[in-house]
Amino acid sequence: MSNAKNSINFILQGKGGVGKSFAASILSQYFLDYKNQENVVVADTDPVNATTAKIKRLSAEVIKIIEDNKIVQSRFDSMFEAILTNPDQTFVVDNGASTFLPLSQYFLDNCVMEMFDDIEQDVYIHTVIVGGQPMSDTLEGFEAISKLVSGSKVKVVAWINEFLGVPMLSGKHILETNFFSKNGANLAGTVVITDRKSDAYDSDIQKMTSLSLTLGEVKESDTFNIMAKSRLNRVFNDIYKQLDDIYGE
Numbered sequence: 001m002s003n004a005k006n007s008i009n010f011i012l013q014g015k016g017g018v019g020k021s022f023a024a025s026i027l028s029q030y031f032l033d034y035k036n037q038e039n040v041v042v043a044d045t046d047p048v049n050a051t052t053a054k055i056k057r058l059s060a061e062v063i064k065i066i067e068d069n070k071i072v073q074s075r076f077d078s079m080f081e082a083i084l085t086n087p088d089q090t091f092v093v094d095n096g097a098s099t100f101l102p103l104s105q106y107f108l109d110n111c112v113m114e115m116f117d118d119i120e121q122d123v124y125i126h127t128v129i130v131g132g133q134p135m136s137d138t139l140e141g142f143e144a145i146s147k148l149v150s151g152s153k154v155k156v157v158a159w160i161n162e163f164l165g166v167p168m169l170s171g172k173h174i175l176e177t178n179f180f181s182k183n184g185a186n187l188a189g190t191v192v193i194t195d196r197k198s199d200a201y202d203s204d205i206q207k208m209t210s211l212s213l214t215l216g217e218v219k220e221s222d223t224f225n226i227m228a229k230s231r232l233n234r235v236f237n238d239i240y241k242q243l244d245d246i247y248g249e
Contacts, residue, residue, distance in 0.1 A: 006039065006090045007247070008083055008116070008123045012145060014100035015137040018130045019161040019193065021051035022209060024094035026239055027126065028058050031090050033216050034240050039089045043079065045103075046096030047071070054212040060094070071102045073109075080112065087120045100141070104148055113152035124188060124246075125149060126157040129174065131165025139167075139179075146183050155188035157246060162195035163202065189246040191239055201235065204228045 011024040024042075031040045042060040044053040053060040065075040083091050095103055107113060116123045125145050129138045145156055160167060160174065167174040174180075180187055207228075208218055215236045218224050224232070 005247070006037075006088060006121050008119075008121050009090070009092045009126060010103075010124070011092070011094045011126045011128075012100055012103065012141070013128045013138060014097055014141045014144070015128075015134050016048075016097035018128045018134055018138055018164060019159070020097070020128050021046070021049070021094055022205075023126060023128055023159045023161070023191075023193075024052050024092060025055055025058065025209075025214070026236065027243070028052070028055075028060075028092045029214050029216070029236070030240055030243050031092065032058070033214065034236075037090055041082070041086075041089050041091050043091070043093045045079075045099050046094060047098060048096055050096075051209075051212075052094040055214060056212070057214045057217060065099065065102075071099065073102055073106050076103065076106050080110075084115060084119060090121075104144065107148060113149060113154055117153050123154045124157050125154060126159060128159045128161050129167050130161045131167040135165065135167050143183055146186060149186045152186070154186060156184065156186050157188050157191060158184075159191045159193065161193045163193060163205070166195060189242070191242045191246070193235075193239065196235075198231075200228070201231050204231050205235065208232060 009027060011020055013020045028040065028042045031037045042052065042058045043063055044050045044060045045063045045065055047066040050062055052058060053062045063075065063079055065071050127142050127145050129142055142158055149156060158180065169177045169179060175190065213221065215232060218232055219229055
């Protein structure tokens with residue numbers, strides 16, 4: 001059994017298709033399978049895809065926040081009730097791109113940041129940054145989240161998903177610029193999903209996600225050969241080490 005401290009984790013990004021649910025899946029597996037925590041609750045509020053909920057190993061609870069094609073903010077009440085009254089659990093909540101603004105507004109309307117200041121668990125909001133055409137949208141998302149948590153104990157984790165393009169500013173990798181020092185007063189750290197510039201890695205990850213499998217299930221599967229298992233293990237372990245730096249393990 002793990003000694004890892006319980007925490008509350010939201011995955012938020014207003015731009016769709018940037019690897020947000022992949023990050024949510026890895027984070028969930030980090031707590032469940034790498035840290036061997038027994039009290040992990042995974043939830044999926046994505047009204048469109050519910051990608052995280054499709055991974056059976058994670059046992060994610062789908063929180064239905066859509067009614068008559070409208071997002072009903074009050075549906076968040078039961079979720080936050082559970083989060084705020086269960087200090088002995090770790091929560092990972094994957095939110096769809098379409099819930100970014102409603103959930104952000106819910107945080108503001110209900111003074112959620114102030115409530116988080118009064119609980120035991122550490123609270124993190126994870127967001128994804130990518131390169132290429134969607135980069136500016138993902139940077140705006142990071143800046144909006146940083147503004148949302150400013151002055152609170154809530155920390156931000158920036159996932160840099162290089163598989164969708166390396167984020168470059170003024171010809172430099174974003175980590176080599178002052179972007180985070182300017183915008184990251186609440187930054188807990190960064191997690192780089194490295195582009196290994198290999199079709200094999202890309203294919204392995206795509207296959208794993210399309211089958212809605214965890215790394216542990218891949219290792220037990222006959223569908224993946226020994227080299228594919230080794231490559232995926234390398235990807236996950238690299239990310240897990242970065243998460244260890246953030247969660248203080």
